[in-house]
Amino acid sequence: MHLEVNQLHKQFHTRRGSLTALKNINLHVEEGEFVCAVGASGSGKSTLLRLIAGLDTPTAGEILVDKVRVTGPGPDRGMVFQSYTLYPWMNVAENVEFGLKLQGVPKQRRRQQAAYYLEVVGLSGFAKALPKELSGGMKQRVAIARALASQPKILLMDEPFGALDVQTKETMQQFLLEIWRSTNTTIFLITHDVEEAIFLSQRIYVLSSRPGTIKQELQIQLPREAHPHVKRHPVFQQYKDKVMELLREDGYQSKSWEELPLAI
Numbered sequence: 001m002h003l004e005v006n007q008l009h010k011q012f013h014t015r016r017g018s019l020t021a022l023k024n025i026n027l028h029v030e031e032g033e034f035v036c037a038v039g040a041s042g043s044g045k046s047t048l049l050r051l052i053a054g055l056d057t058p059t060a061g062e063i064l065v066d067k068v069r070v071t072g073p074g075p076d077r078g079m080v081f082q083s084y085t086l087y088p089w090m091n092v093a094e095n096v097e098f099g100l101k102l103q104g105v106p107k108q109r110r111r112q113q114a115a116y117y118l119e120v121v122g123l124s125g126f127a128k129a130l131p132k133e134l135s136g137g138m139k140q141r142v143a144i145a146r147a148l149a150s151q152p153k154i155l156l157m158d159e160p161f162g163a164l165d166v167q168t169k170e171t172m173q174q175f176l177l178e179i180w181r182s183t184n185t186t187i188f189l190i191t192h193d194v195e196e197a198i199f200l201s202q203r204i205y206v207l208s209s210r211p212g213t214i215k216q217e218l219q220i221q222l223p224r225e226a227h228p229h230v231k232r233h234p235v236f237q238q239y240k241d242k243v244m245e246l247l248r249e250d251g252y253q254s255k256s257w258e259e260l261p262l263a264i
């Protein structure tokens with residue numbers, strides 16, 4: 001087993017009292033798998049990913065990567081966030097090389113590795129460009145190249161396409177599936193976008209809100225040709241209805257209505 005999360009519990013203590021963000025989370029991601037967790041805002045998705053990345057510590061429970069307990073961040077877990085996290089003063093290649101530099105990889109080797117992954121994400125021509133010269137989609141490609149460059153055992157992604165427009169998002173989803181296939185990377189991605197989760201993953205964990213628990217695990221069996229037309233497949237619609245129903249039972253729909261302004 002690759003990634004294993006056992007009886008994970010996370011409680012935050014704030015001035016307004018304590019809040020249980022995650023309760024009794026059990027999940028696993030096998031080598032080479034692409035797994036998504038889908039849940040409404042506040043269901044603890046980012047908290048879960050931060051715990052797996054070792055950026056925060058669980059209140060109870062454990063996280064294992066290849067049977068070794070996670071106690072902090074490490075190069076075995078690559079992370080891609082929703083917001084753009086490139087260093088603005090470094091060019092694209094330097095950004096991709098940064099993690100390798102921290103690991104003490106020699107310059108020559110770093111250069112080769114960065115060049116290779118920039119080619120994988122289709123940005124070889126932009127090695128010397130600064131992040132401000134790139135579009136949102138291109139920045140996320142660089143972030144993916146940077147995460148892949150350290151050759152992590154697992155790629156952790158927190159709503160990586162959340163800030164992109166619909167068309168760019170679709171292109172990036174296709175692109176990510178191609179990368180997953182060509183590099184055999186293990187991916188765990190979290191999103192609130194039900195279609196995205198079904199389109200990308202082989203398995204989905206549906207999360208409930210406040211506290212975040214795993215409501216259901218679904219196996220997704222769809223033709224994997226990485227083309228958006230699979231979204232029009234009747235089986236795709238059935239999966240979507242099923243996940244939406246699970247989220248709705250949990251108040252997902254009513255919450256989004258509640259968030260609308262009262263005065264119209």
Ligand SMILES: Nc1ncnc2c1ncn2[C@@H]1O[C@H](COP(=O)(O)OP(=O)(O)OP(=O)(O)O)[C@@H](O)[C@H]1O
Nearest residue numbers: 012014019021040041042043044045046047048192
């Ligand atoms: N550092 C923190 N201190 C206190 N409470 C926190 C902290 N981080 C998260 N929370 C709370 O934990 C709950 C889950 O937050 P989290 O950010 O994990 O949700 P999410 O599913 O990622 O939401 P979104 O879809 O909006 O990104 C929320 O109620 C949030 O207010």
Ligand SMILES: [Mg+2]
Nearest residue numbers: 045046047158
């Ligand atoms: Mg979040």
